[in-house]
Amino acid sequence: MRKNILNNVFDTPYNTAPFSEINDHDFLPAFKTAIKNAKAEIDAITKNTEAPNFKNTIEALDFSGEQLDRISSLFFNLNSAETNDDIQKIAQEVSPLLSEFSNDITLNKALFKSVKTVYDKKDELDLNVEQQTLLEKKYKSFSRNGANLSEDKKEKLRDIDKQLSQLKLKFGENVLAETNTFEMLIANEDDLSGLPEGAKEAAAQLAESKNKKGWLFTLDYPSYIPFMTYADNRKLRKKLAIASGAKAFKNDALDNQNNVLKIVKLRHERANLLGYKTHAHFVLEERMAETPEKVEQFLNELLEKAKPAAKSEFDNLEDFAKKLDAIDKLQKWDSSYYSEKLKQKLFDLDDEKLKPYFKLENVINGAFMVANKLFDLHFEEIHNIDTYHNDVLTYKVTDNKGDLVSIFYADFFPRKGKRNGAWMTSFKPQSIKNGVNERPHISIVCNFTKPTKSKPSLLTFNEVTTLFHEFGHALHGMLANTTYPSLSGTSVYWDFVELPSQILENWCYQKEALELFAKHYETGKVIPMDLVEKIKASATFHEGMQTLRQISFGLLDMSWHAVESPKSITDVKAHETKAFKNTNLFPDVAENCMSTSFSHIFQGGYSSGYYSYKWAEVLDADAFEYFEEAGIFNKTVATKFKDHVLSKGGTENPMTLYKRFRGKAPEPEALLRRAGLLK
Structure with a gap:
C-alpha cells in the first residue's frame, strides 16, 4: 500500500508541495488522518498535567494542526485554480x-x-506585544x-456551520x-467590427481548440472585456452582458437564489445565537x-x-453616445x-496603443524591480x-x-x-518555531490574455494594475516576519489587508517606475513620455462612476x-434593486442579478467586508502621498513601510501600525484629492 504523500514531510526543494505526485483521491484520507492528528495535539494540551500557561496552551494551540492547514491550503487552492469534478466532490x-x-x-x-x-491572568504575565495579541485573539x-x-x-451552531460550508x-x-x-x-467576420486584432486572434484560437469554425467568446475576463470594450455590434454586446449578469439567476439547476437566501439567514441566525444583532x-x-x-x-x-461627479460623467457619456451613434x-x-x-477622444489614449508596451514578462520583471528598489528583494526563476x-x-x-525570503x-x-x-x-505560512524562521510559499493567480500564435501576452493597462495589486498582497505574505502563523502575513483585519495591494498600484502611474519595464515588445523602446502623461491624466477618468x-x-x-430580519427577504432580485436604489445610473436589466454570482461575499471572505476596498x-492614497513627498523609491519611507506594515502581519492593531509608519492617522481627503472628487 502506497504511503499517502500528503501526511508525510515533503522531501522536496524548500519543502514545496509535490503536486505531480499527489493524486486527487489522496486528499480525503489525508484530511481524515490530519484531523485525527490535530485532535491528538489538542488532547495533549487539555491533558497536560502542568498548570495552563502561555507556552503550553496558547502557543501550543497556535502551532497545532500544521499538517491539516498545509493540506487544506493545497486542496482549496487547487479547487480555485485547477478544479475538476473529483475535487469538487471531495470539497463537498x-x-x-x-x-x-x-x-x-x-x-x-x-x-x-x-x-x-491564561487569559484571566494576562496582566500578571510578562508578554510582548505579539504574545498579547495572540492571547487576545485565541480567547476571542x-x-x-x-x-x-x-x-x-x-449543537445548533455546529449544524449551522456545517450547512454554511x-x-x-x-x-x-x-x-x-x-x-x-x-x-x-461568431461565424460572420463583420460581427467582429471594432475588435482589436489580438482579441480576434485569441477568439479564433479558442474556437479552433474546441474544433469549431469562427470566433469563440466566453465569460472569462480576457474574452469578455475586449468584446464589451471594442465590439461595434450592440446586439452582441447586449447578449454577452446579459449572459454575464444572469450567472446563476435562471431558475435552473445552477441557480443561486435559494443559496443566497439560505446563506444570509444562517449567518444571521448564527450571529443571534452568539449574542450579536446581525452578521x-x-x-x-x-x-x-x-x-x-x-x-x-x-x-x-x-x-x-x-x-x-458620477451623475455628471454619466450624462456626459450619454450625450457623447447620442451624438456619435x-x-x-x-x-x-x-x-x-x-x-x-x-477616453480615446479626450486623451488620445487607448489600450491598443498601450498594450505593446506591456508584455507580460516585462510587467512581471517590472514588479520585481519595484520590489527590489523598495525592499531589496531579488527574484530568480527556478525550474526545480x-x-x-504547466502555466505556473x-x-x-x-x-x-x-x-531565502520566500518561494x-x-x-x-x-x-x-x-x-x-x-x-x-x-x-505555506511564515512562522518562527524552535528558533527556525520558516519562510512562506506565496502564489498569485490571475486571468490575463494568453499569448497567441503571432503575439506574446500583451496586457491592458487594467491588467497591469491588477498584476501589481496581487503582487502587493504577495509582498505582504513574502515579507512576513512574525513568530506565530495565525498572525503572519495577510492575517490582518480584513479592512487593512487591501492596503499593501492597493498602494502598489500607484507605481503603475509613475514615470520612474514605468521606464523600468514599459518597453515595446518588438523594438524594446521605452514607453514615450506623452503616453505616460496621458496615463496619469486619464487616471481619474470616470472616477466618480467607478x-x-x-x-x-x-x-x-x-x-x-x-x-x-433577513427572514423577511424572499425575493433576491427585489432586495438587490432596493439596495441599489441610490447608486443606480443605468436602467435595470430584468434578466440580471448581481447577488447570485457575488462570490466575494457569498463564497469568499468579504461578507460585511466589501467596503474595505474603499x-x-x-x-x-494617504500612504502614497508620503512616498510622493519623499520620492517614490525613497529607501527610508520604503523601509518604514516594510518594517511597520508588511512584516508585522496582525501582531498589533492596524491603526497603531499605520500611525507608526506614517506618523499620523490617515486623512480621507487624500483619496478625494487623488480621485479628483474634491471641489
Whole structure:
C-alpha cells in the first residue's frame, strides 16, 4: 500500500508541495488522518498535567494542526485554480469535516477552560506585544464562536456551520459552471467590427481548440472585456452582458437564489445565537471600522461626494453616445464601449496603443524591480519546483544577503478548471518555531490574455494594475516576519489587508517606475513620455462612476448582512434593486442579478467586508502621498513601510501600525484629492 504523500514531510526543494505526485483521491484520507492528528495535539494540551500557561496552551494551540492547514491550503487552492469534478466532490465531503473539526476546537470545554485560565491572568504575565495579541485573539476565537453557549445551542451552531460550508461551496461551483457553460460563437467576420486584432486572434484560437469554425467568446475576463470594450455590434454586446449578469439567476439547476437566501439567514441566525444583532455586527467587531453604522456612514459620506461627479460623467457619456451613434438611452452593455471611445477622444489614449508596451514578462520583471528598489528583494526563476499546471511560473526570492525570503508561484492564464478574477494565496505560512524562521510559499493567480500564435501576452493597462495589486498582497505574505502563523502575513483585519495591494498600484502611474519595464515588445523602446502623461491624466477618468460602483457593491453587501430580519427577504432580485436604489445610473436589466454570482461575499471572505476596498483606498492614497513627498523609491519611507506594515502581519492593531509608519492617522481627503472628487 502506497504511503499517502500528503501526511508525510515533503522531501522536496524548500519543502514545496509535490503536486505531480499527489493524486486527487489522496486528499480525503489525508484530511481524515490530519484531523485525527490535530485532535491528538489538542488532547495533549487539555491533558497536560502542568498548570495552563502561555507556552503550553496558547502557543501550543497556535502551532497545532500544521499538517491539516498545509493540506487544506493545497486542496482549496487547487479547487480555485485547477478544479475538476473529483475535487469538487471531495470539497463537498471535506468542508463539513473541517467545519466540524473547527467547532470541536472552539466548543471544547476543557480547552476553553485552559485558554481562559491564561487569559484571566494576562496582566500578571510578562508578554510582548505579539504574545498579547495572540492571547487576545485565541480567547476571542472561543468566546466569539460559541464557547460560552449551552450544550443545545452549541449543537445548533455546529449544524449551522456545517450547512454554511456546503452552501458556500455549492454557490461557487454554480458560478464556475455558469462561466464555463456559456459560449458565443461568431461565424460572420463583420460581427467582429471594432475588435482589436489580438482579441480576434485569441477568439479564433479558442474556437479552433474546441474544433469549431469562427470566433469563440466566453465569460472569462480576457474574452469578455475586449468584446464589451471594442465590439461595434450592440446586439452582441447586449447578449454577452446579459449572459454575464444572469450567472446563476435562471431558475435552473445552477441557480443561486435559494443559496443566497439560505446563506444570509444562517449567518444571521448564527450571529443571534452568539449574542450579536446581525452578521455584520459579529464580523465588524474584528475590523478597523468596528460597527455596521460606521461602515454605512463611511459609504454614504463617500456617496455624497461621488454621486454628483458620477451623475455628471454619466450624462456626459450619454450625450457623447447620442451624438456619435444616436443612442437614445445608455444601457449597461454600452458603458465600457462608449467610455473607451470617449477616453480615446479626450486623451488620445487607448489600450491598443498601450498594450505593446506591456508584455507580460516585462510587467512581471517590472514588479520585481519595484520590489527590489523598495525592499531589496531579488527574484530568480527556478525550474526545480513542482507545479499544479504547466502555466505556473516559480521563483526563489532572496534578500541582499542571499537568504531565502520566500518561494513565489505565479499563474496567469484562464482555463476551464480555474475561477474568474485574480487573487493572492499561500501554500505555506511564515512562522518562527524552535528558533527556525520558516519562510512562506506565496502564489498569485490571475486571468490575463494568453499569448497567441503571432503575439506574446500583451496586457491592458487594467491588467497591469491588477498584476501589481496581487503582487502587493504577495509582498505582504513574502515579507512576513512574525513568530506565530495565525498572525503572519495577510492575517490582518480584513479592512487593512487591501492596503499593501492597493498602494502598489500607484507605481503603475509613475514615470520612474514605468521606464523600468514599459518597453515595446518588438523594438524594446521605452514607453514615450506623452503616453505616460496621458496615463496619469486619464487616471481619474470616470472616477466618480467607478467610486459609485464600488460603493454600490459595499451597500449591497451591508443590505444582506446588517439587516435585522433577513427572514423577511424572499425575493433576491427585489432586495438587490432596493439596495441599489441610490447608486443606480443605468436602467435595470430584468434578466440580471448581481447577488447570485457575488462570490466575494457569498463564497469568499468579504461578507460585511466589501467596503474595505474603499476603506483601504483612503489608507493607500494617504500612504502614497508620503512616498510622493519623499520620492517614490525613497529607501527610508520604503523601509518604514516594510518594517511597520508588511512584516508585522496582525501582531498589533492596524491603526497603531499605520500611525507608526506614517506618523499620523490617515486623512480621507487624500483619496478625494487623488480621485479628483474634491471641489
